[in-house]
Amino acid sequence: MSRSISALKLQVLSEVSAIIHKALNLEEALQEVLRILSSTLSMERATVTLLDRDSGHLVIMASHGLSEQERQRGVYRSGEGVTGTIFRTVKPLHIPDVTCDPLFLDRTGARSSQDCRISYTGVPIILNNEPIGVLSVDRLFSGETTVQEDIEFLTVLATLIAQFTKLNEVVRAREEELRRENVTLKYQLSKEARGPYIVGKSPPMQEVERQVAKVAPTRATVLLLGESGTGKTLIARIIHDLSDRKTNPFVKVNCASIPENLLESELFGYERGAFTGATGSKAGRFEDANKGSIFLDEIGELSLGLQAKLLRVLQDREFERLGGNRTIRTDVRILTATNRDLRDLVDQGRFRLDLYYRLNVFPLTVPPLRRRKEDVIGLLNHFLRKMAHEYGRDLYFSPEALTLLNNHDWPGNVRELENMVERLVIMAEANRIDAQLIGLAMEPESTRITPESHSSEPAPQAQHQTSQGRKQSLKEIERAEILNALRESNWIKRRAGVALGLTERQIGYRIKKFGLEERVATERMRCRSVNQMNTVP
Structure with missing residues (x-):
């Protein structure tokens, strides 16, 4: 009889060795072994109970003869019960009758209804001289084989299972490496075929590219840090495009641009009757x-209530x-950005510490333009090509202008640089953008002759700049141009947009950007009053 059992054991080992090709799906392979x-x-x-590296607990990876509910209950700490003891001591253990041994927990509840003994x-599963799990079996009382023979056989089988696990880990690691290499290749091909994702070869931007290539293929939450206008939205888009989610939606939300009382419904949706107007x-x-x-931009502006929901x-x-009250599950990768110091907000009690840690899994700082000055020429030419295409013009910078x-x-x-290039494209009358045009674009408002130069408002910003001899910033110059166009158009936005070569939406954006909405409304009302007085007989 013992020869017959030995033959059966050899048959088991032979069949198990034949399914090694299934090791890529470890759970399926282990189910087949059992x-x-x-x-x-x-x-x-x-x-087969394996160590979960994240929780530190032993969980049933595969089973035969257990229901799904029984399997899910099989979770142990090291040293807990029979399974935990085998794992901690790294020694086989045999219990002749599970109903008489207090060490046997029967946590799965699979044996409670059994009448027979x-x-x-159980034997440890060992890989690289370290326990990674436990292989265990039940056997009805039988005299066909000895306990020692069972232990020796199961130890051999546990060695094969350890090799299955190792093969799976090696293949997964190789897949991850290939995924990272694929991201790098896709990035390079995209730069060559469709133009650069990131313009610039400065060391700070090369470091950003390296970090993006590392994190893009993962599921990690990314926190983009940096000053306003550095291109954090672009980086978030790149991370999405280089991930395995690229064919699915990329949704952008600016948390600072939506009123707090509307932001919750914007992010999480609403049901009928949730508020007045929710039909x-x-x-x-x-x-x-x-x-x-x-992509949640300006994440530091979230209220504490919305932070809890996030x-x-x-x-x-x-x-x-x-x-x-219906719970909705979502599979979404969260990318966030801020130009504020979240840790400082935490110290002020304005940002949750637990949320900060959740968001700060992979912080990535986008450098300001002053730290990548060698990229300015490339950015100028990149935006000039982009604007020239949009406006249907063939333009170039003179060396002096550059x-x-x-x-x-x-x-x-x-962002400021891009806006300046667009402004130059609008102002340029010839194909060549020279230093003279740059000087005109940077000329203070007070030196320009306009139909409203006799206005009662003396443009205090420009006077201050003249008296102090300070260079006007491009933001101040652009604001002055918008104001000039509005004055000349009697504060009618559409006309001002036409004068500047902007659409109504574009001029509206710039009015909002410079905080001129109230000014425009007031001046427009004044103009209407004057017109009404002039029409009185």
């Missing part, structure tokens, strides 16, 4: 971004719509 073990040698309720045998249900931006990425999404991947712009201070960073 099925073979049970069907060939009548070993019941076989389990059951023995239990129907509406999905929020987190639902829109499912399977993709959501924390729940980060932790549990679920939320409820405003006015609803030198003048390269030496200019850019406190508004890349």
Whole structure:
């Protein structure tokens, strides 16, 4: 009889060795191993329990003879019960009758209804001289084989399972390496085929590229730090495009531009009747971004209440719509950005510490333009090509103009530089943008002759600049141009936009950007009053 059992054991080892190709799906491979073990040698309720590196607990990775509920209950700490003891001592353990041994916890509850006596045998699964789990089986009392023979056989089988695990880890590591290499190649191909993702070869921007290539293929939450106008939104888009979510939505939300009382419904949606005017249900931006990425800009502006809701999404991947009680699950990668010091906000009690830690998994700082001055020329030419295409013109900078712009201070960073290039394209009458045009664009408002030069408002900013001899910033210059166009157009936005070559939306954006809405409304009302007085007979 013993020869027959030996032959069966050899058969099991042969069949297990034949399924090594399934090791890429470790759970499936282990399930097959345990099925073979049970069907060939009548070993019941076989389990493979492996160490979960994240929780530090032992969990059942595969089983045969257990229901899904019983399997989920099989969680142990090192040293806890029979399984934990085998793992901690790294020694086999045999229990002749599980109903009589206090060490046996029966946490799965699979044996509670058994009337017959059951023995239990478990052996450690060892990889690189370290325990990684436990292989265990039940056996009905039988005299066909000795306990020692079972232990020796299971130890050999545990060695094969350890090799399955190692092969799986090696392949996964190689896949991760190939994924990172693929991201790098896609990045390089995109730069060559469609133009650069990131303009600039300065050391700070090369470091940003390296960090982006590392984090893009992962699921990690990214916190983009840096001054306003440095290009954080662009970096977030690049991370999305280089991830496996690129074919799914990329949703952008500026937390500072939406009133606080509307932001919750914007992010999480609302149900009918949630508030006055909610005549129907509406999905929020987190639902829109499912399977993709959501970019939350100006994250430091969130209220503490919304911070708590965001924390729940980060932790549990679920939320409820405003006015609803149905829990909605979402699979979304969260990318955030801020130009504020979140740690300082935490110290002030204005930002949750637990949320800060959740967001700060992979902080990435986008450098200001003053730290990458060698990129200015490349950025100028890049934006000139872009604007020239949009406006249907073929333009170029003279060497003197490039030198003048390269030496200019850019406190508004890349956004200010891009706006300046667009302004130059609008102002240029010839194809060549020379130093004279740059000087005109940077000329203080007080030196320009306009139909409103006799206005009762003396443009105090320009006078201050003249008296102090200070260079006017490009932001101040652009604001002055908008004001000039509005005055000349009797404060009618559409006419001012036409004068500057801007659409109504573009001129509206700039009026809001410079905080001129109230000024425009007041002046427009004054103009209407004057017109009404002039028409009185």
